[in-house]
Amino acid sequence: MSLSIDRRQWLKSSALVAASLALPRELVAAPALPQSPHPRDQKGIVKLNSNENPYGISEKARAAIVEAADFTHYYPHPAYPELVELIARDNNLTSDHIMLGAGSTELLCIAGFRFGAQGGKVLMADPSYFDAHDFYVRVGTDLQLVPLNESFEHDLDAIDRRLTADFDHVYICNPNNPTATVVDSMALRAFCEEASRRTMVFIDEAYHDLALDPYDSMVDLVRDGANVIIFRTFSKIHGLAGARVGYAMAKPEIIEQIEEMGTNFAPISNLSLRAAIASYQDTEFLEMCTARNHEARPELYATLERLGYFYVPSHTNFVLFRIRRDRREVQQEFRDRNVMLRTFTINDAPWIRVSMGTAEQMQAFAGALEAIAP
Numbered sequence: 001m002s003l004s005i006d007r008r009q010w011l012k013s014s015a016l017v018a019a020s021l022a023l024p025r026e027l028v029a030a031p032a033l034p035q036s037p038h039p040r041d042q043k044g045i046v047k048l049n050s051n052e053n054p055y056g057i058s059e060k061a062r063a064a065i066v067e068a069a070d071f072t073h074y075y076p077h078p079a080y081p082e083l084v085e086l087i088a089r090d091n092n093l094t095s096d097h098i099m100l101g102a103g104s105t106e107l108l109c110i111a112g113f114r115f116g117a118q119g120g121k122v123l124m125a126d127p128s129y130f131d132a133h134d135f136y137v138r139v140g141t142d143l144q145l146v147p148l149n150e151s152f153e154h155d156l157d158a159i160d161r162r163l164t165a166d167f168d169h170v171y172i173c174n175p176n177n178p179t180a181t182v183v184d185s186m187a188l189r190a191f192c193e194e195a196s197r198r199t200m201v202f203i204d205e206a207y208h209d210l211a212l213d214p215y216d217s218m219v220d221l222v223r224d225g226a227n228v229i230i231f232r233t234f235s236k237i238h239g240l241a242g243a244r245v246g247y248a249m250a251k252p253e254i255i256e257q258i259e260e261m262g263t264n265f266a267p268i269s270n271l272s273l274r275a276a277i278a279s280y281q282d283t284e285f286l287e288m289c290t291a292r293n294h295e296a297r298p299e300l301y302a303t304l305e306r307l308g309y310f311y312v313p314s315h316t317n318f319v320l321f322r323i324r325r326d327r328r329e330v331q332q333e334f335r336d337r338n339v340m341l342r343t344f345t346i347n348d349a350p351w352i353r354v355s356m357g358t359a360e361q362m363q364a365f366a367g368a369l370e371a372i373a374p
Contacts (some may be wrong), residue, residue, distance in 0.1 A: 048355040049340040051177070051207075051318045053239035055292065055358070057275065058285040061240070064278035068270045075266045079273035085282050087247055091219050092227055096252040097298045102250040103248030104206055104233035105131050107258070109258050111248065114261045115200045116168025117141045123163055125154045127178060127346050129204060152179040152312045152320075156191045169200035171280055175207040175215060178344060178353045180314035185216035192218055197225040200254075203230050207316040209237040209286065210293055215315055225251050229258075236317065237289050238279040243272035288371060293317045296356040303366045305372075317356045323350060323374040330374040337368045350374075 004295045026086035047054075068079075083100045091097075109117075115243045116122070118139040124132065126145035136143045146162055150156040154172060161172055170193075171350055192201050203218045209232075230249040235241035248258065268276075279285070297314060304311045304321055311321035323330055327350035329344035335342050342353040352374070354365060 006090075015269065019252055044249075044338050046357065046361045046368075048357050048361060048365060049342045049353075050241070051236060051316075051355045052241050053237060053289055054356070054361060055239065055289050056261070057239040058279045058282040060282045060285070061238070061275040061279040064274040065271050068274035071270050076268060076270040076273050077266070079270060079277065080266075080268070083273055083277050083280070084247075086277065087249075090280075090337075091249060092223060093219075093249060093274060094252075096167075096255060097249055099248045099255050100214060100268055100273075101246050101262075102244040102272075103235060104204070104231040104248070105135075106244075106267070107248045108202065108204065108231050108248050109135050110142075110261045111202065111231075111258045112136070112169075114258050115202075119152065120168035121166060122169055122171060123159060123167050125159065125173070125176065127344070128171070129173045129177045129206075129300045130344075132173070132204065148176075148179065148181075151181065153181045154183045154188075154366055156183065156187055158194065160191060163195055163198060165198045167199045169202055170195055171202045171204065173204040173206075174218075175211050175316045176289070177206070178318070178320050178351075179312050180207075180316045180318055180320060181312060182211060182315045185214060189216075189218060189221065192221055192228055193226060196221070199227070201226070201228045203228060205230055206233045207236060209234055210316045212294070212315040219249060221242065222249050222251060227251075227254070228349060229254060234276050234279065238276065239289075240272065240279065243275050244268065245272050245276040260343075264368040291360060292358075293356050296359070296362055298354065300354070300362060303362075303369065318353055319356075320344075320351055320353045322351055324350075325374050327352070330372065333372045333374070334368055337364075337371070339365055339368045 080100060081095065084095045086098060087098050088095045099107065101110065112135060112264040117136055121142040121144065122136055123146065125148055127148065140345055144162060146155060146159045154176065159170065174188065191207045195201050206218060218228060219230055222230060228250065232247055234243065300319055301311065309321045310321050327345060330350070331341060331343045344351045344353065357365070
């Protein structure tokens with residue numbers, strides 16, 4: 001998308017943005033209305049509500065799952081270090097820098113318990129990853145929220161001004177969910193270097209594999225021994241959301257402390273581990289998914305612009321856009337047309353987050369959007 005189009009959007013929506021930034025920040029996800037259908041009932045459903053990979057899993061991962069079925073009566077110890085070593089080598093780390101878990105959110109929660117989330121004090125942007133926000137609230141965290149800036153990005157200067165040594169950790173989601181924005185890499189690196197001297201820094205890189213420039217991972221800070229924990233997942237580009245595989249990267253001393261909080265000596269199944277090992281090495285499949293995701297984005301922009309919707313330019317596989325009517329009613333109207341989306345209230349305004357799907361799915365979404373006119 002050209003810079004001129006971006007500017008048109010910002011100018012056209014300046015009153016909306018200015019008004020939203022003047023209000024206290026609030027992020028409210030839609031209730032489970034309705035729940036996602038069981039896979040056996042998903043025929044005809046256009047599922048664009050969870051940022052999943054619409055192209056499924058790698059055929060190599062599928063074959064690995066079938067082969068691993070003969071070994072499901074064994075604990076998965078041999079496969080665990082194999083995947084750890086692949087990840088470590090790919091990130092120029094050693095295996096003791098890596099911890100696996102049943103999805104990155106599980107690891108985030110485990111690390112959160114270890115570094116003060118329960119009854120402690122944590123700083124994060126708002127709006128940001130709703131499951132992290134919900135976790136902190138549920139465990140009694142003194143959660144301090146810092147509004148995003150006018151570009152819907154993390155306001156690192158404002159976060160830095162709020163961050164003191166009495167915070168147990170600071171959470172940064174980059175690319176951010178639900179806004180799909182990224183933080184300038186040089187600015188984020190400088191922030192992390194300074195902040196990690198005061199407290200632990202959590203960097204959620206769930207969308208690392210799908211992120212567009214100018215995004216850059218902060219994994220080099222792990223190599224440098226900073227007090228930084230990186231969280232990633234196999235749920236997005238690898239298509240393994242149902243397999244539940246994620247990993248954390250941090251210096252060995254931190255990994256040891258997180259592992260002490262683990263509740264399961266074998267947290268990932270043989271099937272999931274073997275699928276992840278195969279997918280991690282299937283570069284052809286990953287490149288295909290990335291290319292198709294990037295192809296879908298400008299077409300979605302064109303649809304939103306044609307129908308007059310303000311949206312936040314995306315750096316990953318979903319787009320957040322503003323709607324004009326009650327989000328619950330709109331979500332149900334899409335659902336009645338077999339299109340599943342995620343809705344939010346941000347500063348009393350209704351928004352939709354739509355995942356990038358296949359060409360056919362995006363056509364179905366565009367038709368429903370035009371018919372519903374939310």
